[in-house]
Amino acid sequence: MNPEPRRSGNAIAKLSSWLAVHLSDSGQTVAEVADELGVSEGTVRSWLSGHRPGDEGGGFAHLDTPAKFGAWLRARIADSGCSVRQIAETTENVSRVTIYYWIRGEYLPKPPTGDAPDRFDQLLSNPRLGLSLRERVELDEVRRRLTGTSLSAEKPVADWASRALPADDQAFTGRNQELRRLDRLLREHRRGRSVVVAALTGIGGVGKTALAVHWARSRAAKARFVDGCLYVNLNGYADLPPTDPHQALAGLLEQLGVDPKTVPDDPDALAARYQEALRGTRMLIVLDNAHADPQIRPLIPTEPNCLVLITSRSRLEGLRATHHGTVHLPLDTLPGAEAASLLRGLLGRPTAKDAEADEIAAFADACGRLPLALHIAAANHRTHHSRTTSIGDYARMLTENRLSRLNVGPTDPSTSVAAVFDRSYRHLSIPAQRTYRLLGLHPGLDLSPALATSLTGMSTDDTATALMELTRASLLTRSAEGRYSLHDLLREHATALAERTDSDAERRNAIQRLLDHYTHTACPAAAMIRPSIDELAIPLGEPSPGTVPESLTEREAARAWFQAEHAGMAAAVLRQPEGELDVQVWQSGWALSGFYYVRGHMRDQVVLQLAALGAAERIGDSAAQVHSHRVLAWSYTGLGRFEDSHAHLTQALRLAIATEDRIAQAAAHHGLANLAALQGHHDAALEHSRRFLELSTAQGSRIGVARALNAVGWYHAQLGEYKEAIEYCERALDACQAVDSDLRPHLEAAVSDSLGFIHHRLGRYERARSYYHLALARVREAGSRRGEGEVLSSLGELHLSAGDPDAAREALQQALEILTDIGHTGADDLRRRLADL
Known part of the structure; x- marks a missing residue:
């Protein structure tokens, strides 16, 4: 228009x-x-x-x-x-x-x-x-x-000299935040008296050159730099060797109108001639596709009215040391809205108009919202698929094999995402190349330096050096928390390189080190966040050579580790083919079970434990099968799938009896008691709990005795036998004192909740409230969201009985939010209860 x-x-x-x-x-x-x-x-x-x-x-x-x-x-x-x-x-x-x-x-x-x-x-x-x-x-x-700051104060000259600057990309769109940042830099430059150096950095294909050229041709830049623009492509990541600084200086002098015949050969004289030619000018200098700091330094002018804009895949961190005031502007992939806008423009009006917003978004996501990938995919769709394939179907095609589809043709490497990434890869050192390939084997969103060390099998220092090199090359992103991540397309590129370069044995060993790192870190940490895990510890053996597990000594550190690593750990387990690393698969599933139980991730738990059970069955390990059956039963019970839960508990009990494992038998009876109670069979629940107490006492398990006493008291209360209930629960509270202090909050929370329930039923509201508040403090101390939701629900019912509907509504609402978030089966009952209020 x-x-x-x-x-x-x-x-x-x-x-x-x-x-x-x-x-x-x-x-x-x-x-x-x-x-x-x-x-x-x-x-x-x-x-x-x-x-x-x-x-x-x-x-x-x-x-x-x-x-x-x-x-x-x-x-x-x-x-x-x-x-x-x-x-x-x-x-x-x-x-x-x-x-x-x-x-x-x-x-x-x-x-x-x-x-x-x-x-x-x-x-x-x-x-x-x-x-x-x-x-x-x-x-x-x-x-x-x-105030003398009118934007129209400076008018660009009509014959602005762009010299070698490439033409603006007619399809350029978005990058509003980055353009505003460059405009602010321009205002800062106008007020200052020194050269400003700005470096646009990011992975290949992210659009650094397009942004630099677009801004360089903006009216604001033309108005400021009335003497025009110099441009040189330094070929930092091209198939050709990087441009020599002296060669670049000669080319820049030629753009300035200096006769090539008069350009000196001596490097110092050449640099002096360049600085002399820029003196008194107001000029923008674009140094595109730089490789490293030494290549750039001779090209930075001393003339204070000039500004240097650099693009590079390297972070060029050394410039800060030699050129004070250097500004780094890292470019990420496009935000969703900007990627969709660019894609609509590339696809053309008829095609984009007919596509739904979610189809465009899926197309952009399939390209990783990388500008180069968006250009290539849109061109391919327009040329080969626009008449036969919808935008949605083409997006699904892209996700199947993205890197092979994200290229226009074999004759132009610049229109292939994989070829662009290859150029960055070829400039890495050998250790960094190997690290990059192996990082592609990790399926999580990010990973810690410690996990990367085990994955590579190198020393901590060598791994840190490789990670730093990859980060400087913009192949890896480091978060403020010190974790590293690969863009989706880079991960696929790294994985493909690993499959072509590294042997099956080397890749298998790397994955084994990865899983060993997870399990040997997670199992000790799990005992800190859920006490019952301690008595059901599994023999791990020695980690594979090159694995360096983390040692966590504080409960908060253990929780933080699980929060950061659980998604990547589960993804690594579920990615393994059947029959591959089965020992590590089931051990990893067990190691995660305590965290998943405490945090209420029951659906994720089911998926993970089915894989763990299959692995345990393939290796014929009965104890491992018992563990997996029990964890599956916990999860199915929480999801309200009682028949599935009963089947797994029955199988766990049968295997535990066959192997004469009393601790496992006790745990199975405890699970069967809980399941029976949920189905309203409190007599059966009490009998299972008595058996739980007998087995725990015979085995000398302090944790088991405390939990069993509480269970027996609880089911007496469910049957209305409050005198017996109080007796057993008070014995349970005493038994908690014999338990290690780090494990006590979980047990005291459960017992206090039982005593709160009993005194509530007896009409002793103040005593009940006191016990519930103690239980609430303990579950929060233990970090159990499921426990917190259940105690809040009980506290809400107590407030109702005591005639305080406002307090009841507040407690029940908090409980509903927690139980809904973790997918607890009690959330629906709570929702109905609140609706009645």
Whole structure:
């Protein structure tokens, strides 16, 4: 669409209205809209104010002094029917005194340099003043004019010398945040007196060059750098060797109009001639596709009015040491909305118009929202699939084998995502290449340096060096927490390289080290967060050579480790083919069971334990099968699948009896008791609990005795036998004192909950409340979300009985949120209970 308005006032009014709505809906700035439409910001502001270009100031042109501006503001406040005090009280961060300064014309603040609005913007946005978006934009320009910061102060010259700078990508879209950051950098450069160096870094194909060229050709850059732009491709990650700095200097001098015959051969003389040629100029210098810091340093000018914009896959961290003020702008893949917008433009109007929003989003996600991948996939769809394959179907095709599909043809490596990644890979050292390949074998979203050390089998120092090299090459991302992650497409690339380069045995050994690291770290940690695991510990044996498990000594550290690692650990287990590393598979499943139980991840637990049970059966390990059956039963019980739970508990008990494992028998009886109670068979539950107590006592298990005493007391209470119930539960509370202090909170929570229930039934509300609060404190100390939800539910019922419906509603609502989140079967009953209230 050609946005240039017709000469009629009606057309100007329509355009003004359309632009105001567009700015409000899109969230774009005036500068972004102006650049998109190919006109000046002044033109857009004129349209917004309902005037033709050239009508400077629009409806506020008469406000040519701060005093006049202040008088207008005073009148506007009066017209609103509010006092200055009322306006100040309803405007964030703006005081009455500040407004008085403004309306007296004594002080008018300069516009902010960042994206966030300042106090003056917030005042104009106060709805009580009734200013439209169009009026606020126009007043912003008045303020800029009065403070000497008008965006139209500098006009780009008509014959701006772009020299070797590539043409702008006509499909360029998005990158609004990065463009605003570059614009702020430009304003900082205008105020400063030193060279500013900005480095755009990121993985190959992320769009660094496209962004640099687009911004370099923007009106703001042209207005600042009136002497034009220099551009050189340093071939840092091309098939050719990186451009030598002296060769680059010679090329830049030629762009500056220096006769090649007069260019000196001596490196120092060449550098001096370059600096001399730039003296007194205002020029933008784009150094594209840089490889390393030494390649760049000779090309950075000393002329303070010049700005250097660098693109590189390397992070170029050494520049900060030698060039103070260097700004690094790391580029990530496109946000979802920007990726979808770019894809719609690439696909063309007919195709994109017919596609649903979720199909476009799926297409963009299949490309990893990487700009290069989006361009390639869109071109392939337009050329080969637009008439036969829908956008949704093509997105599904892409996910099947992305790297092989994300290329246009064998004759142009620049249009292949894999080829672009290959260039980065080839520039790595041998240890970094091997680390990159093996990292592709890890299926989780991220991993710690310790886990990477076990995966590679190298020393801690060598692994850290390789990780640092990969991070500097933008092949790896390091989070603020110190964890490392690969982009999805890079992971597929690394995995493909591993399959082509590393033997089956080497890849298998790496995965074994990975799983051994998980299990040998998780099993001791599990005993800290769930005490029953301690008495059912499994023999792990020695980890494979090169594995360096982590040693966790604090409960909080153990919880944090599980929270960070459980998803990757489960993914690594479920990824293993049947018959591969079966010992590690079932051990990993067991190691995760305590955390999953405490956190309430029951559906995930079922999937994981079915894999663990299959592995245990394949290796013929009866004890391992007992463990897996019991964990599956816990999970099925929590999900309300009682028949499945009973089948697994019965099988666990049969195997435990066959192997004469009393601890496992006791645990199976405890599970059967809980299951029977949930089905309303409290007599059967009591008998199973008595058997649980006998076996635990015979085995000398302090934890088992405490839990069994509580269970027997609980089921007496369910049968209305409160005297016996209190006797057993008080014995259980005493037995808790004999348990290691680190494990005690879990047990005391369960017993206190039982005593709270009993005293509630006896009408002793204060004693019941005291026990429930103790139970709540203990489950929170233990980190059990399931336990917290169950205790809160019981506490809510107590509040109802005590005649406090508000407290009951609050406790039940908290319980519902927790149990819903973990998928607990009791959530539906709670929801109905709250509805009744």
